[in-house]
Amino acid sequence: MPFANRVLVPLLCIGLAVSAAACAKKAAETPSTPAAQLSVTGLDLGRSVGGDKRVSEKVSDFHPNDVIYASVLTSGASQNAILRARWTFEDGQLVNESEQTIAPSGDAATEFHVSKPDGWPVGKYKVEVFLNGNPAQAKDFQVK
């Protein structure tokens, strides 16, 4: 065997082996199914919620003496996420704002509810939902 072959062939083999090992290590380090990032997938309004925190009947028109529920559906996981519901009246007058801190490991539902003992003024309202401070979903409704 010529000198070049005696030296180059083993070097080439070593190089290939190192490359293959590096690729294998990289593959092992990459998680096959990364945890899905938390996102808001739905926002429903209603007059009541069940044990699953979802509204029993979706409505967008309420009566002055109703308790108004907003059910926020989320998907994905998080160890610490803040959902905020902001309720406003007509030209943006703040009605109420509240937060719920959650640590879901999968699909979840979070309900926010508001009531007014002396009755809601008739008019147009809006509820906006924020996830970690970022606008996620919004819905308009009316009190008639």
Added chain:
Amino acid sequence: MIPLALALLPSKPRRTLAYTGLGCRHDTKPQAGCTMGLFGGKDDKKNKPKPDFSNVQSGSSSTAPGPAASAGRTYVVQKGDSLSKIAKREYGNANDWPKIFEANRDIIKDPDLIHPGQTLKIPSA
């Protein structure tokens, strides 16, 4: 003569200059303690008092656990404790003791036998 179609159109609210204020007559004659102001049109809508939402009550709940619950709490067993007593203290219901037992199978072999000083994991309710 005004055409019929034009006569049926809703008239635009007119804004008139007149004296304003509590107890003032709404006319253009000078009145003591009254000031001139605009009536009608958009100005009346702007002056509409805003509703008071200070007594709105609110609440929230979720199917997802809170961060503290998911992180898991612990409890150090005291003399005289039982799983039922701990469940009553942690969850408000003594019948929830199996939750604590299941979460601590690795250190509790018999649910009737726990020892002071043992650190138990308290799962979320």
